Amino acid sequence: MCITISTTSSDCSERGVKAVPQSELFLREISVDWDExxxxxxLRAIPALSALRHLPFHCPVTFFVxxxxxxxxxxxxxxxxxxxxxxxxxxxxYRFSTYDAGSELSGALRPVRGSRREKWGYFLRAESFYNVATAEEEYAKLSSRGSEYYHRRSHGESFLHLIQTNFSGAGLYLLDEPEAALSPQRQLTLLAEIDRCVRAGSQFFIASHSPVLLGFPDAELLCFDGGGIHPIAYEETDSFRITELFIRNRAQILRRLLCADDGED
Ligand SMILES: Nc1ncnc2c1ncn2[C@@H]1O[C@H](COP(=O)(O)OP(=O)(O)OP(=O)(O)O)[C@@H](O)[C@H]1O
Ligand SMILES: [Mg+2]
Structure with a gap:
């Protein structure tokens, strides 16, 4: 079975997403060679991935939800x-390794690049941020920058500091759940940092559950639920819907949720 997400520019505009010409993106598509x-x-047991053959991108900011x-x-x-x-x-x-983090998928992925080439890039995962921060400090000590003291700041402070000092210009950035480190206030700051980088020509791929981050304007949201990867509108995401539902009906939801064991409906 060959499944291609055929989102076009007009599809994007129907969802309120402003697509750019694919050639302007550093990464315009990926395809998967399942023979590899x-x-x-x-990987074959993950429904969203097992159906994946080609995945085109249309916007400078793509969220995985x-x-x-x-x-x-x-x-x-x-x-x-x-x-x-x-x-x-x-x-x-960076070439440090503290555990066997190699991906079974990477050897089978074929990136299709646009005509522009990024000058810089960064892959940042909240779960292994401590290891990246350690490597950053070692690198800073060896360079003329001086130590950045990541470990003397809180998790969120140092996470945002790393972004503010390392993300610039026309770069390619991949972030996995950056909200895990950040307060809502600092997630707003991250939105501003992403906007700063996009205006300078950057491209972002971000896996996120945050209704704040997913609200970035003109981003394409790709949903991994329901058996394949498909575009989704911000207001249709569970992150938005469940958060909104909870905030609007907190007392009622908690009453039903927490009293379920007492036989109440
Ligand atoms: N090395 C591995 N071996 C076997 N299964 C794995 C391995 N790595 C991940 N998985 C499984 O692959 C599935 C997808 O995991 P993945 O980490 O990509 O999910 P995710 O969408 O990022 O979830 P989350 O929102 O919790 O971060 C999970 O069911 C996970 O248990
Ligand atoms: Mg994850």
Whole structure:
């Protein structure tokens, strides 16, 4: 079965998404060569990925959304490695490894590049941020920059500091759940940082559950739920719908949820 997401520019505009010409993107598409993936690989059991053959991108900012375990990080990591990034995170100059983070998918992914080439890039995962920060400090000590003291700041402070000092110009950036480190206030700051970079010509891929981050204007949201990867409008995402429902009906939802064991409906 060959499934291609055929989102066109007009599809994007119907969803309020402003597409740019694909040639202007650093990464305009990825395809998967399933012949390169073992028959017994767990990748074949992830519905969103097993159906994936070609995935085109249309916007400078693409979000991966979907339920826990739907395959967002697996694809993001595979893309990062296929694009030459350290699988554990960092820039392309980083080669540290604290665990076996290699992706089974990366060798089967074929990135299709646009006519522009990024000058810089970074792969940042909240879950291995400590290891990236350690490598950043080591690098800073060896260079003329001086130590950046990541470990003397809080998780969120140092995460945002790393972005503010490393993300610039026309770069290619992959972020896995950046909201895990950030307060709502600092997520707004991150939105402004992403906007700053996009205006300078950057492209972002971000796996996220955050209704704040997903609200970035003109981003394309790709949903991994329901058996394949498909575009989705911001207001249709679970992150938006469930958060809105909860905030509007908190007392009622909590009453039903927490009293369920007492036999109340
Ligand atoms: N090395 C592995 N071996 C076997 N299964 C794996 C491996 N890595 C991930 N998985 C499985 O692949 C599925 C997709 O995982 P993935 O981390 O991509 O989900 P996700 O969409 O990023 O979820 P979350 O929102 O919780 O971060 C999960 O069911 C996970 O258990
Ligand atoms: Mg994940």
């Amino acid at each position: 993936i073992p028959r017994d690989s767990y 979907g339920e826990n375990g739907s395959g967002k990080s697996t694809l993001l990591e595979g893309m990062a490695e296929a694009l030459g990034f350290n699988p554990e995170g960092g820039s392309r100059n």
